[in-house]
Amino acid sequence: MATTSTRKGGKKRTDGTGGPAAGDGADAAGGAGAPGGLSPLGWARWAWRILTSMRTALILLFLLALGAIPGSMLPQRVVSPDQVAQYYTDNPSLAPWLERFYLFDVYSSPWYAAIYLLLFVSLTGCVIPRALAHLRLVRARPPKTPRNLGRMPYSARFTTGAEPERVLEQGRSVFKRYRLERYGDSLSGEAGYLREAGNVIFHIALLGLLVSLAAGYAFGYRGNMLVVEGDGFANTLTSYDSFYPGVAADQDDLAPFSFTLDSFDAKFVEDGGFSGQAESFAGEMTYKDHPGGPERHHTLEVNKPLSVGGVQVYLLGHAYAPEFEVRDGEGEVVFDQPVPFLPRSEDPGKTADGVVKVPDALPEGLGFEGVFLPTAQERTGEDGEPELASVFPGAEDPAVTLTAYSGDLGMRQAQSVYQLDTSRMEELGESGTLRPGDTWELPDGAGEVTFTGYKDFATLQMTHNPGRLPALLSASLAVLGLLGTLFVRPRRAWVRASAGPDGRTVVEVAGLGKTESTANGQEFHRLATELRDRLREDPAADGPASSKE
Amino acid sequence: MVYQLAAETAADQGLASYSDHLIIAMIVAYAVALFLFALEAAYGRRTALKGDRLVPVGAAAPAAAAPGAGGSSTVDLDAVPEPGGGTGGDGGTGGDRDGDDLSVSVRGSEPQASASRNVLGAIAVAVTGVGFLLNLAQIVTRGLAADRWPWGNMFEFVVAISLCSVAAFLYAALRYQARYLGTFVLLPVVLLLGIAARWLYTETGPLVPALHSYWIAIHVSAAIVATGAFMVSGAAAITYLLSHRTEAKRAMGERVAGIAAKLPSPELLDRVSHRFVVIAFPLWTFAIIAGAIWADEAWGRFWGWDPKEVWSFITWVIYAAYLHARATAGWKGTRSAWIGVLGFAALMFNFFGVNYMFSGLHSYA
Numbered sequence: 001m002a003t004t005s006t007r008k009g010g011k012k013r014t015d016g017t018g019g020p021a022a023g024d025g026a027d028a029a030g031g032a033g034a035p036g037g038l039s040p041l042g043w044a045r046w047a048w049r050i051l052t053s054m055r056t057a058l059i060l061l062f063l064l065a066l067g068a069i070p071g072s073m074l075p076q077r078v079v080s081p082d083q084v085a086q087y088y089t090d091n092p093s094l095a096p097w098l099e100r101f102y103l104f105d106v107y108s109s110p111w112y113a114a115i116y117l118l119l120f121v122s123l124t125g126c127v128i129p130r131a132l133a134h135l136r137l138v139r140a141r142p143p144k145t146p147r148n149l150g151r152m153p154y155s156a157r158f159t160t161g162a163e164p165e166r167v168l169e170q171g172r173s174v175f176k177r178y179r180l181e182r183y184g185d186s187l188s189g190e191a192g193y194l195r196e197a198g199n200v201i202f203h204i205a206l207l208g209l210l211v212s213l214a215a216g217y218a219f220g221y222r223g224n225m226l227v228v229e230g231d232g233f234a235n236t237l238t239s240y241d242s243f244y245p246g247v248a249a250d251q252d253d254l255a256p257f258s259f260t261l262d263s264f265d266a267k268f269v270e271d272g273g274f275s276g277q278a279e280s281f282a283g284e285m286t287y288k289d290h291p292g293g294p295e296r297h298h299t300l301e302v303n304k305p306l307s308v309g310g311v312q313v314y315l316l317g318h319a320y321a322p323e324f325e326v327r328d329g330e331g332e333v334v335f336d337q338p339v340p341f342l343p344r345s346e347d348p349g350k351t352a353d354g355v356v357k358v359p360d361a362l363p364e365g366l367g368f369e370g371v372f373l374p375t376a377q378e379r380t381g382e383d384g385e386p387e388l389a390s391v392f393p394g395a396e397d398p399a400v401t402l403t404a405y406s407g408d409l410g411m412r413q414a415q416s417v418y419q420l421d422t423s424r425m426e427e428l429g430e431s432g433t434l435r436p437g438d439t440w441e442l443p444d445g446a447g448e449v450t451f452t453g454y455k456d457f458a459t460l461q462m463t464h465n466p467g468r469l470p471a472l473l474s475a476s477l478a479v480l481g482l483l484g485t486l487f488v489r490p491r492r493a494w495v496r497a498s499a500g501p502d503g504r505t506v507v508e509v510a511g512l513g514k515t516e517s518t519a520n521g522q523e524f525h526r527l528a529t530e531l532r533d534r535l536r537e538d539p540a541a542d543g544p545a546s547s548k549e
Numbered sequence: 550m551v552y553q554l555a556a557e558t559a560a561d562q563g564l565a566s567y568s569d570h571l572i573i574a575m576i577v578a579y580a581v582a583l584f585l586f587a588l589e590a591a592y593g594r595r596t597a598l599k600g601d602r603l604v605p606v607g608a609a610a611p612a613a614a615a616p617g618a619g620g621s622s623t624v625d626l627d628a629v630p631e632p633g634g635g636t637g638g639d640g641g642t643g644g645d646r647d648g649d650d651l652s653v654s655v656r657g658s659e660p661q662a663s664a665s666r667n668v669l670g671a672i673a674v675a676v677t678g679v680g681f682l683l684n685l686a687q688i689v690t691r692g693l694a695a696d697r698w699p700w701g702n703m704f705e706f707v708v709a710i711s712l713c714s715v716a717a718f719l720y721a722a723l724r725y726q727a728r729y730l731g732t733f734v735l736l737p738v739v740l741l742l743g744i745a746a747r748w749l750y751t752e753t754g755p756l757v758p759a760l761h762s763y764w765i766a767i768h769v770s771a772a773i774v775a776t777g778a779f780m781v782s783g784a785a786a787i788t789y790l791l792s793h794r795t796e797a798k799r800a801m802g803e804r805v806a807g808i809a810a811k812l813p814s815p816e817l818l819d820r821v822s823h824r825f826v827v828i829a830f831p832l833w834t835f836a837i838i839a840g841a842i843w844a845d846e847a848w849g850r851f852w853g854w855d856p857k858e859v860w861s862f863i864t865w866v867i868y869a870a871y872l873h874a875r876a877t878a879g880w881k882g883t884r885s886a887w888i889g890v891l892g893f894a895a896l897m898f899n900f901f902g903v904n905y906m907f908s909g910l911h912s913y914a
Contacts, residue, residue: 054873054876054877055877055879055880057873058870058873058874058877058880061866061867061869061870061873062866062867062870064866065862065863065866065867065870065895068859068862068863068866069859069863071854071859072854072856072859072860072903072907073907076854078853078854079853079854079855106854107854150654152656153655153656154653154654154655154656155653155654155655156651156652156653156654157651157652157653158650158651158652213852222849222850269754269755272752272754273752273754274752274754274755277754277755277757278757279755280761301761302759302761302847303759303761303762303764303843303846303847304846305846305849312845312849314847314848314849316849461849463849463850465850465851468845468851471841471851472838472842472851475838475841476838478834479831479834479835479838482830482831482834483831486827486830486831487827521655525653528651528653529651532651
């Protein structure tokens with residue numbers, strides 16, 4: 001049946017995995033071609049039939065795959081907004097054109113949405129009629145026994161001394177895995193309903209997955225945060241460094257949890273060829289579900305997020321925050337705290353950059369640009385001059401170098417905490433290499449700065465995604481459905497017992513697999529043989545003369 | 550902040566070097582087997598295969614003793630021998646019992662299948678078996694040496710995928726007489742292993758923290774096993790396309806000579822190819838889902854359009870299209886075989902291209 005669709009129409013949707021479709025009857029489509037001079041309704045029906053045809057579904061599947069490709073080749077905002085910005089800098093004339101086609105947001109672009117929405121409409125249009133047809137089939141009795149069982153793909157015949165009634169009785173127990181119905185002198189059985197059920201479940205589960213994803217995007221939120229060892233965090237909008245709410249997320253009602261990062265421990269491989277590779281990160285945290293709630297502990301690791309109040313807290317990265325104490329020109333301590341320095345992405349030694357802003361220093365504001373080296377070592381640079389470099393990402397022998405500025409830091413304007421606006425400042429000079437405890441006296445009596453030590457910091461991500469569990473459930477259902485539709489064999493079998501001319505009972509067994517499978521023939525043969533053997537051993541079937549009870 | 554030495558994780562050097570020797574040994578074994586299979590394909594005699602042991606279509610494997618619907622028309626399904634005297638013990642009515650012999654008729658649509666065969670092929674299967682054991686030993690010793698699951702980088706993936714492809718092939722060879730696939734499965738295996746040993750080789754060592762999870766055993770194993778099965782399917786699909794062309798030429802009345810003339814029957818290859826997609830597709834689906842669960846744990850989202858995720862999705866979609874195409878008029882045969890080849894290309898691109906061309910979260914190589 002799968003091959004029966006005509007060339008001009010070709011729109012008959014058939015079973016997804018081979019064999020005749022059980023839901024064939026539900027196919028509204030005949031083999032009709034394009035409608036000539038039809039009413040709007042006719043056109044609509046024609047379009048619907050095209051959309052729900054298997055060929056359209058196949059083409060949409062290919063478009064779905066094809067459309068995903070540019071998203072893997074061009075930087076995507078959802079993955080790495082920085083790389084998109086970089087792309088704009090590198091290709092200033094091409095980037096706006098790509099933007100017009102949403103190529104930096106492929107997976108949320110209207111054209112990609114059009115593909116998958118069409119695909120899901122097509123899928124719905126196919127699956128719902130099939131689901132209904134299957135429901136009818138499940139509720140209906142197995143079909144009537146055909147007159148000529150000898151024409152079935154498998155048929156067997158033998159005679160027995162047992163009464164026809166006795167044969168059918170034994171037939172019921174031999175074909176116990178079939179749903180059986182008695183028609184006159186025969187039994188009609190059907191098995192393997194789960195294949196079509198699996199097919200329907202699989203496709204419905206995919207719809208469920210799409211809805212879960214959409215719900216996650218709409219109602220979820222994601223935020224990033226940098227937390228220094230010893231510091232705390234409370235889940236409010238203002239605590240985040242960056243926050244990405246879903247379109248329908250309720251930003252005023254975030255889960256009221258809080259936590260403190262008590263300590264952080266980073267290990268790196270010390271020796272051998274893998275020296276410097278990260279080995280493990282672990283942060284000890286104390287957290288509360290809500291203010292006043294009981295304190296709990298969690299060890300945050302890369303694969304062990306903290307789950308609190310419907311929010312997952314993940315460890316994204318780790319680096320160091322050197323601590324500085326700054327005295328201004330009047331000898332007052334105007335700054336004393338750790339400052340997170342961001343590691344350079346390509347540097348295996350995790351050399352990190354950061355700035356220290358001391359706008360309250362007197363007589364003039366102070367600012368520092370610094371470099372932090374976790375394990376500093378002198379080496380000869382490419383130009384032959386000695387230079388300082390970090391040779392290991394762990395803080396074994398940390399050092400900082402600073403460049404000091406004085407003047408107006410421009411704090412009245414919003415600015416990044418990682419950048420110093422030196423346009424209205426004057427450079428004071430560069431420090432030498434500072435080790436923990438070292439103090440650098442600034443020129444011109446502007447003050448002094450002490451590198452007092454360092455702390456670890458962790459970059460964290462918090463996500464709330466209400467679509468998580470429904471998505472997992474849908475995906476699991478999809479796998480179950482898939483297994484059913486790929487491995488269950490729908491099949492029919494019949495047993496007929498009729499009195500022969502010699503007084504013995506003629507037994508006919510026949511089987512029809514709805515999918516091509518040699519396993520069907522083998523099963524029918526095994527069952528036929530079993531029925532024959534049972535009747536042979538059956539005392540009640542001991543010849544035509546034996547009594548019924 | 551505590552800084553700890555990591556000396557205790559250093560790999561066991563003795564085991565590691567033992568494992569390195571095994572790589573060479575297994576490549577040699579596979580190469581020898583490949584050579585023998587090629588000889589069989591070229592110089593064997595085209596022989597009809599036994600109908601009862603061919604690939605079942607689309608459903609569970611048949612019971613070993615039972616006969617299949619193998620022949621072209623009516624087949625003697627009573628291969629389970631009818632106990633001729635078995636009725637004798639029943640006593641007096643025994644004479645009547647002759648009538649309860651089964652007379653069976655089967656209408657099968659399975660055409661005659663044939664492939665080039667030679668004794669060298671049997672030797673090649675044995676050599677492949679040796680290679681398989683060496684492969685297994687290599688993986689085990691490497692895992693023991695590093696004290697972790699032995700799939701944490703590209704080199705280890707290739708070795709594990711080879712193991713699964715060869716296992717799938719050996720199963721097909723022993724169960725379905727499909728050793729005619731030997732050349733087509735071992736060729737990519739030997740190539741991949743060569744690439745792995747020459748360019749991808751990595752010292753035995755510890756994993757980065759992101760891979761410290763039991764999900765590596767689940768997600769990566771499923772992906773590796775699925776890839777192995779897809780590889781056999783891809784090999785069969787390519788052979789199918791070649792064999793189909795040969796068949797078409799024959800139908801046109803052209804004479805076909807050389808190795809092409811000895812290719813196995815296209816229907817058979819088509820079914821082998823489909824069979825392994827049927828096995829691999831749910832596994833691949835599961836691998837993606839397991840990966841999503843792990844991603845949810847490790848990266849804070851279960852799906853984030855990372856290049857690796859995108860390409861495994863593309864691969865999934867293409868194989869889904871393959872399964873649908875096989876049931877659609879006008880897409881059967883060569884068209885669906887091309888889709889299968891396309892799926893395999895996407896799979897390989899996901900493995901090599903994505904790791905080396907794009908930077909993403911899966912870049913552990």
